[in-house]
Amino acid sequence: MRSLTRVSTTRTFKRLPREIREQQVLDAAVRVFSHHGFHTASMDEIAEVAGVSKPMVYAYLGTKEELFIACLRREATRLMEAIADVVDPTLGLSDQLWSGLRAFFAFVGAHRDGWAVLYRQARGQEPFAAELAAMRRRIVDVIADMLDRAVRAEGRQIHGIDLEVSAYALVGAGESLADWLADHPDADPDKTAGRLMNVAWLGAAQLLRGDVWAPGGSEPPVTSRDAA
Amino acid sequence: MRSLTRVSTTRTFKRLPREIREQQVLDAAVRVFSHHGFHTASMDEIAEVAGVSKPMVYAYLGTKEELFIACLRREATRLMEAIADVVDPTLGLSDQLWSGLRAFFAFVGAHRDGWAVLYRQARGQEPFAAELAAMRRRIVDVIADMLDRAVRAEGRQIHGIDLEVSAYALVGAGESLADWLADHPDADPDKTAGRLMNVAWLGAAQLLRGDVWAPGGSEPPVTSRDAA
DNA sequence: CCGTAACTTAACGCGCCAGTAGGTTTCTCC
DNA sequence: GGAGAAACCTACTGGCGCGTTAAGTTACGG
Missing domain, CATH: 1.10.357.10 (Tetracycline Repressor, domain 2)
Incomplete structure (x- = not known):
C-alpha cells in the first residue's frame, strides 16, 4: 500500500535542539489557547501553528493538559x-x-x-x-x-x-x-x-x-x- | 424489535408543568456548569441532576449553548x-x-x-x-x-x-x-x-x-x- | 558516505458526548 | 369515556478529537 509521501519537496526541515522547539510549541499553544479556549483548541492546530508535527508536541510537552500547564x-x-x-x-x-x-x-x-x-x-x-x-x-x-x-x-x-x-x-x-x-x-x-x-x-x-x-x-x- | 421499556416499575414520575421543569433544569445547569465548566459539563449530568431525562432538557431549553445562555x-x-x-x-x-x-x-x-x-x-x-x-x-x-x-x-x-x-x-x-x-x-x-x-x-x-x-x-x- | 537520531506523514482506535427517534404514560376537556 | 395533547422515558448514533503507532525521510556527526 503505497502512501503518497511527498517525494520531491524542496522544503527542508531545520533540526533544532529540544529547548528551542519546546519554546516554539509553547508560543503556538499560548496563541491557540488564548484564541479558542482550552477545550475548543485542538492539538493538531497547535502543532500546525508551531510548524511541528503532532507527535513532536506529545514527545516534548506531553498531553494537552500538561501542555496547558506548561503555558500557564x-x-x-x-x-x-x-x-x-x-x-x-x-x-x-x-x-x-x-x-x-x-x-x-x-x-x-x-x-x-x-x-x-x-x-x-x-x-x-x-x-x-x-x-x-x-x-x-x-x-x-x-x-x-x-x-x-x-x-x-x-x-x-x-x-x-x-x-x-x-x-x-x-x-x-x-x-x-x-x-x-x-x-x-x-x-x-x-x-x-x-x-x-x-x-x-x-x-x-x-x-x-x-x-x-x-x-x-x-x-x-x-x-x-x-x-x- | 422490542425495546425493553420499563414495564412494571412501581416508580411513578411526577408530571410537572413546563415552567417549573425549566427552572429545575436551569438550577441543575447552573450547578453543573459552575462546578465543571461549560465544555466539561455533560448534558447527561445536567439532566440527571435535574431529575429529568435528556430529551426533556433539549425539548425545553434547546442545545447546550442555548442552555448556557439561558443560565447566563x-x-x-x-x-x-x-x-x-x-x-x-x-x-x-x-x-x-x-x-x-x-x-x-x-x-x-x-x-x-x-x-x-x-x-x-x-x-x-x-x-x-x-x-x-x-x-x-x-x-x-x-x-x-x-x-x-x-x-x-x-x-x-x-x-x-x-x-x-x-x-x-x-x-x-x-x-x-x-x-x-x-x-x-x-x-x-x-x-x-x-x-x-x-x-x-x-x-x-x-x-x-x-x-x-x-x-x-x-x-x-x-x-x-x-x-x- | 554510512548510521543514527531528529523529524515527518498518515493512519487508526477509542471514549465521550451532543443530539435524535420513537414509544409510553398521564392529564384535560368535551 | 375517549381523543388529543402534553409530559416523559429508553436507547441509540454519529462525529469529533485525543493520544498513539507504524513506516518512511532528511539532516548531521564522524
Whole structure:
C-alpha cells in the first residue's frame, strides 16, 4: 500500500535542539489557547501553528493538559519576573506599587495572548483554576505585607483580614484593568497604570492614615473635609 | 424489535408543568456548569441532576449553548434586579454606591454557583464572553455616569476615558472581591461591601476633589493636565 | 558516505458526548 | 369515556478529537 509521501519537496526541515522547539510549541499553544479556549483548541492546530508535527508536541510537552500547564507556568513566571526585576524594596510603598504596576501593565500590553491564557482561560477551567488561585494568593500576600509594613511604620495597625481583602481588591482592580488593556490595543499601559494608582492608591493612603468610611450618615464620606 | 421499556416499575414520575421543569433544569445547569465548566459539563449530568431525562432538557431549553445562555441571562437578570430594587437614585453618590454594593455582595453570597457561571465561566468561553462584556459595559457606564454627575456637581470635570477607566477599576475590584467571597463561605457579605467602600470610595472621593496621585520624581501620570 | 537520531506523514482506535427517534404514560376537556 | 395533547422515558448514533503507532525521510556527526 503505497502512501503518497511527498517525494520531491524542496522544503527542508531545520533540526533544532529540544529547548528551542519546546519554546516554539509553547508560543503556538499560548496563541491557540488564548484564541479558542482550552477545550475548543485542538492539538493538531497547535502543532500546525508551531510548524511541528503532532507527535513532536506529545514527545516534548506531553498531553494537552500538561501542555496547558506548561503555558500557564511560563507566562506566570515571565510576569512575576518582569515585576520583580523592577520593584526596588528599599523604596517607599507608593513607589514600589507604582513601579510594580507599570511593569505589570507593560507586560500585559506586550503579551496579550499570555494574559488571556492566564486570566480568561485558567480561571474557569477547574484543574487550572486552583493553581492560578495559588499564584494570585502569593501576590495578594505580598501586597498585604507591603500595606502592613506601611501601616506599622505609621505606628498603627490594621486587622489581618482587612489587609488581605484590601489587597485582594487592589489586585482585582489591576486584573480588571489589565483585561481592559488587552481589549484596547491603542491604550497606553503606563497611562493605565497611572489611572489605577489614582483610584486605588489615594484610597489606600486614606486607609493608612486611619480614615475609614462609615455607612451611617448620608453625607459624603470625605475624610479630612470640613465636616457637615 | 422490542425495546425493553420499563414495564412494571412501581416508580411513578411526577408530571410537572413546563415552567417549573425549566427552572429545575436551569438550577441543575447552573450547578453543573459552575462546578465543571461549560465544555466539561455533560448534558447527561445536567439532566440527571435535574431529575429529568435528556430529551426533556433539549425539548425545553434547546442545545447546550442555548442552555448556557439561558443560565447566563437568568442569573444576570436576577443580579441586576437585586441591585436595582435597592438603589435609590435620589440619594447621594456614596449612598447609592453603598446600597448597590451591599445588594451585590449579598446576591453573590447567596448565589455562589450563579456567580461562578457568570464570572468564571462566561468570561473565558468565547461565544458568551462578548455578551457578558456587554453587560459589564452597561454597569461601567452607569458607574461612570454617577461619577461624572458627582464631579460636575462640584463644578469640575474629568476626561471621559479617565472616568471610564476609574469605573472599570471599581467594577473590577468589586468582581474580584465577589470572587473572594464566593470562595469564603464564612465571610460576611456586608462586611465585604464595607471593605470595598473603604478602599475604593475613599480613593474616589479624593479624585472627585481633584486630588491626583503623582509619582515620586517623574512626570505626573494622568488626569488634569492643567499643569503640564 | 554510512548510521543514527531528529523529524515527518498518515493512519487508526477509542471514549465521550451532543443530539435524535420513537414509544409510553398521564392529564384535560368535551 | 375517549381523543388529543402534553409530559416523559429508553436507547441509540454519529462525529469529533485525543493520544498513539507504524513506516518512511532528511539532516548531521564522524
